[in-house]
Amino acid sequence: SFVDPTYHALFDFEVKWGDRSSFSDRDGMVLSEETAEKYFGDRNPIGETLDIRFNINGSEVIEEFTVRGVLKEVPNNASFSDNILLPFDRQKSLFSNMEDWTYRSTITFLQIKEPEAIARIKSTEQAYLDQINQANENWDMTGLYFQPLSTIAQNGHKAQNSPFHTSHISAIIMLVVISFILLLLVCFNYINITLASASSRLKEISVRKVLGSKRTQIIWQFLIENILICLISLGIGILLAAYLFLPWFNGLSNNTLEISYLNHPAIWGFTVGIILITAIGGAGYPALYISKFQPVKILKKEFQLVQKSRFQKFLISVQLLFTIVTIFSTIVLFLTSQHLRDEDWGYNQHNVVVIPLEKDTDFEKLKNDVQQNPNIVEVTGANERLGSRIYPVKIQVAGVEYEVPKMTVAPNYTQTLGIDLSDGRTFDPGLDAANQASVLVNEAFSRSMKWEKIVGKQIRIGDQNYRVIGEVQDFHLEDFFVDIKPLIFQVNTEDSYRYLSARTLPGTSEQVAKELESDWKKIYPSTPYTYYFQDAAFDNYFNHFAQVNAILSASSFMTVLVAIIGLFGFAMLLLSRKMKELSIHKILGANTFQLSRLITGEFLIPVIIATIIGLPIGFFMLKGLLSQIAPSSHIGWVPFLITILAIILMLGISLGKHIYTAVMVNPTWLLKEE
Secondary structure, eight states, X not given: OEEOTTHHHHOOOOEEEEOGGGTTOTTEEEEEHHHHHHHHTTSOOTTOEEEEEEEETTEEEEEEEEEEEEEOOOOTTOSOOOSEEEEHHXXXXXXXXXXXXXXXXXXXXXXXXXXXXXXXXXXXXXXHHHHHHHHOTTOOOOOOOOOOGGGHHHHGGGSTTOOSOOOOHHHHHHHHHHHHHHHHHHHHHHHHHHHHHHGGGHHHHHHHHHTXXXXXXXXXXXXXXXXXXXXXXXXXXXXXIIIIIHHHHHHHHTOOOOOOGGGOHHHHHHHHHHHHHHHXXXXXXXXXXXXTSOHHHHHTTOOOTTSSOHHHHHHHHHHHHHHHHHHHHHXXXXXXXXXXXXXXXXXXXXXXXXXXXXXXXXXXXXXXHHTTOTTEEEEEEESSOBTBOOOEEEEEETTEEEEEEEEEEOTTXXXXXXXXXXXXXXXXXXXXXHHHTEEEEEHHHHHHHTOSOOTTOEEEETTEEEEEEEEEOOOOSSOTTSOOOOOEEEEOOGGGOOEEEEEEOTTOHXXXXXXXXXXXXXXOTTSOOOOEEGGGTTHHHHHHHHHHHHHHHHHHHHHXXXXXXXXXXXXXXXXXXXXXXXXXXXXXXXXXHHHHHHHHHHHHHHHHHHHHHHHHHHHHHHHHHHHHHOTTOOOOSHHHHHHHHHHHHHHHHHHHHHHHHHHXXXXXXXXXXX
């Protein structure tokens, strides 16, 4: 990064070697600790020199810089960091158009005296916008955007090519919601299991009350017991997080999260709060509920714990609701990910090697060498990269102005990439003059213009008119986050292409990519050779889906596990008061199926309620999400079916042991007390 002299005054990054006052020397450079170790090892590099190669308007320029400083490694939670810092004055001398209004500026930091100053600064922006827009006819700047540095971690993703280390706020919200839901489910389970276990302690509590224990003492006994259980669980949880879950999550999300309780008192406060919430939430209701009953009624067996269990059924319904939504979301995103990988991109992205060029004037040289490879079918070029965002240009159609993305390509580009025509013809390699005055459009462009007849229409770009000679079928220029937009293809001479694309024979792409390095070295002997495969253009998009799927799958597994424990606890509580009833049914001739129906019947209402509410919630929630990240996808009936089957399986796992107990127990053991 090139930085102003004031950068080193504004940001107090800790210095390992060097004098901050010399950091802005015109021939100087400042390195990160990691970069210094890469080039100079462990020694102090102050005074050493490094050559940096710049590509300026297609020409190679090598500049020498002297190391003036080394910054200590920044913390993992820093919002931004750089490997090499160079003085801004050198950038101005290297790039002559920097003081031109056509130059696209990047991030600018402002230190203001008071928040109100931003409004005064914005009030003067129009003068700058007018000059910028007058110099840039193909795109308009509508305003300046100001973002507080204190909140850049939540909003830095909004900037294109953002230098900030940020996560999308939706990802953070998703993790917080998942954590909250899991904690809530655990508390619900804790209440059910505490009530179930308390049923075996009723006589103990009654004897204590008879011997003089007050209700408050009974309540405190329950709370303290559960706080101790929570503390033990917390210790185990921290160990699992530190050595199992955090390494897994960091590897998945490319983060460096770590447990640092001792360094952050706020986390200690949060942890204490979690313990109290869990302990009080789990044991508070049972303690208050059980401690109020008279010991005489309990000892005379005139009292049955939670006879109607409406509260427990409510908790189970909420648990199942969250579980259904989580399972449904996981299945939908997984199926959507598979669908998008199999979806037609609109062109043949396979068996295509793409090489970014150092100079656009070298396209023809490299093309002539590349074509000699027997495994290459066709070679073409483009000024833009297919699979990434392309800036729009201003056009006029019938006197009306629009902004539309434009690709500058070789005449055979659409044929080489397998982009099919739907009307008209493509560019003719032999008609250079005709090509210069012609354009292709995609179907989305024709729809936006409401054209019925496409061929022969006129489009004005800048000060020149172009004739539409054909229409190509729609294809995904960008990833599946965005809908297909209108697009124009224009031909230019071969000295304007920055990307060379070569279609290879099936199965030979990797071999060809390696073989082309020798051709590259003929033209660029000292420049690293880089390439990519066209079918990898959306890998970041698919990797994002894979990350979300992995996190949701783990969360879904935890939610299902917690729900199974909750159902198991509720069934245990239920059987504690229904075993005599089941024994009577058994003596009267009830078979295994009838006994199973009596047990599972208690769960039908919670399951039905949770399913009726949970599936629509999951559907509309995922429909809204997919409209933003995968507009072309849809939700079928498969996720509904799999979710229902998963809930049935959960019930079977949760109730299996209890059904087995009810079937196998000797009924006389329970009835002889009567």
